[in-house]
Amino acid sequence: MIRFPILLDIYQRGDGPLKRVERISLPETGDYSIGRLSENQIVLDTPEVSKRHATLIVREDGIAVSDRGSTNRTYIGDTEVDISPWDGALPIRIAQFEIHLVAHTAASASETKVNVPQDNATRALASGTPAPAPAPRGQSIEVALNAPSAPDEMRFPRNVFKSEIVSASDIKSSEYFAGESTYLTVGAGLGSFVWADHLRIFGVSKNDIRAIGDDVTPYANYQRLCRNSQIPPHERLRSNSQSTPDNIWGFPGYASRETWKDLKEFRFGGLTHIFQVFGEASLAQTFTPRSGEVFKSIDSEAQRIGWREMFVAGRVLGIRKTNDERYAVAYRVPEDQARGGVRERIMIGKFLHISTGYPATRFTDDLQAFKARFPEEARVFNAYENHEVVYRSIEQNSMPATIVVRGRGIVASRIIQRLYEARSKNKNITIVHQMRNPIAKNEGYRYKRAQRYVYNHIENQAFNWPKGTWGGQLLRETDRASPEERLKIYEALGGTTTADRRDWRNIIQLGLGDGWYKPVFGHFETLELVKTDQGPKIQMRLKAQPNQPPVEVVADYVVDCTGLIGDISHSPLLRDLVETYKLPRTLGVGGGKVGGIFVTSDFEIAALRNGSGRTYAAGQITLGGPQPGVDTFLGMQYSALRSVDHLAILGAPNVSLFGPLRSFSQWIKWCTNTKP
Amino acid sequence: MVPTLKGRWLTRILLFLWIGVPITFLFSLYVAGPGSPALPYIGWHYDLLPFQILSLILLVGLVMDPVYFYAQQFRWERDWPFAYFFFFSIIEFVIVLALVWWGVLDFTRSRSELHTSENYLLFTVHFGCVFILSFVAVLGLIQIFMIRWRFKSGEWGRM
Numbered sequence: 001m002i003r004f005p006i007l008l009d010i011y012q013r014g015d016g017p018l019k020r021v022e023r024i025s026l027p028e029t030g031d032y033s034i035g036r037l038s039e040n041q042i043v044l045d046t047p048e049v050s051k052r053h054a055t056l057i058v059r060e061d062g063i064a065v066s067d068r069g070s071t072n073r074t075y076i077g078d079t080e081v082d083i084s085p086w087d088g089a090l091p092i093r094i095a096q097f098e099i100h101l102v103a104h105t106a107a108s109a110s111e112t113k114v115n116v117p118q119d120n121a122t123r124a125l126a127s128g129t130p131a132p133a134p135a136p137r138g139q140s141i142e143v144a145l146n147a148p149s150a151p152d153e154m155r156f157p158r159n160v161f162k163s164e165i166v167s168a169s170d171i172k173s174s175e176y177f178a179g180e181s182t183y184l185t186v187g188a189g190l191g192s193f194v195w196a197d198h199l200r201i202f203g204v205s206k207n208d209i210r211a212i213g214d215d216v217t218p219y220a221n222y223q224r225l226c227r228n229s230q231i232p233p234h235e236r237l238r239s240n241s242q243s244t245p246d247n248i249w250g251f252p253g254y255a256s257r258e259t260w261k262d263l264k265e266f267r268f269g270g271l272t273h274i275f276q277v278f279g280e281a282s283l284a285q286t287f288t289p290r291s292g293e294v295f296k297s298i299d300s301e302a303q304r305i306g307w308r309e310m311f312v313a314g315r316v317l318g319i320r321k322t323n324d325e326r327y328a329v330a331y332r333v334p335e336d337q338a339r340g341g342v343r344e345r346i347m348i349g350k351f352l353h354i355s356t357g358y359p360a361t362r363f364t365d366d367l368q369a370f371k372a373r374f375p376e377e378a379r380v381f382n383a384y385e386n387h388e389v390v391y392r393s394i395e396q397n398s399m400p401a402t403i404v405v406r407g408r409g410i411v412a413s414r415i416i417q418r419l420y421e422a423r424s425k426n427k428n429i430t431i432v433h434q435m436r437n438p439i440a441k442n443e444g445y446r447y448k449r450a451q452r453y454v455y456n457h458i459e460n461q462a463f464n465w466p467k468g469t470w471g472g473q474l475l476r477e478t479d480r481a482s483p484e485e486r487l488k489i490y491e492a493l494g495g496t497t498t499a500d501r502r503d504w505r506n507i508i509q510l511g512l513g514d515g516w517y518k519p520v521f522g523h524f525e526t527l528e529l530v531k532t533d534q535g536p537k538i539q540m541r542l543k544a545q546p547n548q549p550p551v552e553v554v555a556d557y558v559v560d561c562t563g564l565i566g567d568i569s570h571s572p573l574l575r576d577l578v579e580t581y582k583l584p585r586t587l588g589v590g591g592g593k594v595g596g597i598f599v600t601s602d603f604e605i606a607a608l609r610n611g612s613g614r615t616y617a618a619g620q621i622t623l624g625g626p627q628p629g630v631d632t633f634l635g636m637q638y639s640a641l642r643s644v645d646h647l648a649i650l651g652a653p654n655v656s657l658f659g660p661l662r663s664f665s666q667w668i669k670w671c672t673n674t675k676p
Numbered sequence: 677m678v679p680t681l682k683g684r685w686l687t688r689i690l691l692f693l694w695i696g697v698p699i700t701f702l703f704s705l706y707v708a709g710p711g712s713p714a715l716p717y718i719g720w721h722y723d724l725l726p727f728q729i730l731s732l733i734l735l736v737g738l739v740m741d742p743v744y745f746y747a748q749q750f751r752w753e754r755d756w757p758f759a760y761f762f763f764f765s766i767i768e769f770v771i772v773l774a775l776v777w778w779g780v781l782d783f784t785r786s787r788s789e790l791h792t793s794e795n796y797l798l799f800t801v802h803f804g805c806v807f808i809l810s811f812v813a814v815l816g817l818i819q820i821f822m823i824r825w826r827f828k829s830g831e832w833g834r835m
Contacts, residue, residue, distance in 0.1 A: 249816075250816075250819055251820055277758065278757075282757050283757075449749045451752065466752055467678050468755060472683075473680050475678075475827070601835075663823050
């Protein structure tokens with residue numbers, strides 16, 4: 001139950017830390033619109049906020065936030081939301097603003113009086129909130145209580161998607177209808193790209209394929225994650241030479257291409273890449289490609305297959321079966337593509353493919369709580385979000401700085417490497433590497449007769465799964481296993497690992513010797529903000545083994561490298577799909593949790609079959625399925641091949657069986673950069 | 677490579693048919709050609725000796741495959757690096773030479789005719805040609821034609 005009035009703090013991020021600009025009070029239930037125009041109840045007047053940006057839906061039993069198709073979108077914490085309940089644990093983020101829930105159960109009269117805008121460019125007109133009413137200047141926040149906007153059922157796409165099966169003719173005669181396509185992929189990221197690439201090479205025309213997504217660059221999201229987790233274009237990814245999202249055959253791999261490029265410029269050092277592939281793991285370090293080279297290769301393939309013509313800019317909001325054995329996909333196009341103010345569209349497709357990727361970045365609970373308590377202090381970051389401020393601030397002078405790196409995965413290794421590089425500018429940087437527990441040499445994961453290698457309490461593995469899961473014995477075992485057996489295999493093969501890179505080992509060796517790298521084990525019992533002479537710091541008390549005394553750490557920053565959220569219920573689109581069609585889920589690793597959407601060995605979502613219409617899925621959303629490495633380049637190539645092969649057997653239009661001769665002739669076309 | 681036992685066998689047979697047989701055919705013409713120890717005159721004659729060697733290589737390989745597969749079970753990645761493939765191919769050929777020396781092919785012709793240094797040189801050159809092309813095929817040529825091969829642990833056919 002919500003107790004009124006609800007108090008909200010609005011913070012604004014300028015160049016520095018967050019600043020509270022306003023406290024507002026919502027006296028009763030209603031729909032409070034947020035946007036740039038003054039007709040909104042909560043006005044956030046900066047260009048980054050859309051005219052009608054979002055709605056805060058306040059009911060007796062809870063609060064929800066709904067994005068109204070804004071350009072820069074609405075977030076809860078780091079999770080982008082279309083519509084989502086809001087419990088206030090994480091702030092709502094709109095452009096440079098954050099809305100924090102102060103209290104709705106313990107609201108006292110005195111709190112409602114706290115209304116001291118920190119700059120006089122703000123103005124509040126909310127009832128119950130005294131308005132300081134200085135002259136508005138530049139940015140303003142305005143709160144007024146106007147008539148509530150339309151209820152949820154009236155809002156797109158719920159106003160059209162009233163039942164599980166919708167009428168295709170109704171959609172075609174509606175203002176939303178945006179066309180039909182035989183093949184339709186949702187997400188338009190790397191998963192969609194690889195699928196469309198297979199279809200094109202198997203014989204489908206670009207006019208029969210559409211890909212709906214946020215960005216015309218298929219790797220845009222992946223590149224952002226790479227950049228934030230400190231993998232610039234010249235750094236190497238954790239991916240194999242033959243995992244080539246731009247080339248469905250995996251040959252030539254990135255190693256031979258890099259060698260060839262070097263040889264053309266008379267750099268014979270390039271031959272080491274070939275040797276790396278030859279002696280991989282045993283005689284030489286595993287070859288991995290540079291991120292920049294991979295992106296360039298994808299650009300070139302996108303050009304070849306006509307990706308730009310297949311791409312449709314839009315945010316997919318809902319999917320429904322139609323009554324003519326197809327699927328209706330509702331989406332919202334960017335503001336500049338609005339048709340008479342209408343941005344909502346529905347496209348109908350016969351063969352659907354869903355690959356929407358990771359829904360969110362993850363914070364461990366204690367760090368999340370710290371962030372919520374001290375929103376002004378930019379001290380705690382997820383490695384996948386932009387945290388350049390950490391490196392900037394510790395590199396600019398030689399003040400002692402302590403950084404806690406949490407997690408033992410590949411991202412942690414890369415962040416440690418970045419901090420090591422920062423040490424060339426500031427010798428007083430100390431790295432505290434926090435891991436849950438120590439792992440002895442002989443305690444690596446075991447599966448049947450083999451055991452994983454451990455170095456410095458971290459399990460080592462070339463890629464995020466053992467290689468045999470991408471096409472060998474281990475793939476066969478997971479593919480054929482029952483859901484329960486599958487879970488057991490996943491648990492035995494999974495876990496966090498890093499790559500066995502010589503430079504990383506040297507950094508650890510050096511740091512251990514000189515004392516600027518310290519591994520610590522356990523979880524933090526307390527996280528506090530303390531004021532010191534050198535500014536605010538985070539004080540942490542670390543609980544290690546039960547028989548050991550707690551460890552105190554005082555740090556300037558915490559970089560959380562524990563990863564991304566794979567839980568699909570964070571995605572409103574998938575949650576709606578799962579609930580509407582009762583889609584079965586896979587068993588999630590880690591005790592009773594649910595995993596991704598259950599798919600067949602052909603990566604079909606069988607529960608979405610609609611007569612002769614078919615829906616396939618790829619990427620992270622299928623985690624826990626027939627193949628472990630679904631969120632990898634090679635995993636996407638595998639799932640695309642499986643589903644397109646399946647379409648070929650079904651007799652889907654223009655999808656060939658792709659025998660050796662067609663394969664070879666298409667490969668020649670790839671080599672000569674000719675359209676498929 | 678991440679082969680299964682069946683995948684190893686099928687890939688071996690594939691390489692035998694695609695690369696081994698055509699190259700061996702050329703060698704058998706050479707062996708039977710002018711100056712050859714078997715039939716020293718010009719004409720479309722051929723000698724089965726290179727085919728007998730090739731079959732022996734295939735047989736030794738098929739027998740060795742379960743050993744490799746067993747060894748693979750102790751590798752966490754369940755993979756078989758290209759370097760291993762390279763090294764053990766040579767070992768297999770050494771086994772073939774030892775078998776010939778020991779006399780497994782003695783039923784085909786007299787020892788004096790078979791066990792000449794020219795013949796052993798010929799076996800080595802023949803093996804070298806078949807092996808280098810097979811290695812290149814495994815590195816990438818096969819998957820250009822058979823796109824599913826790399827996901828099927830070395831087996832042929834559809835998914």
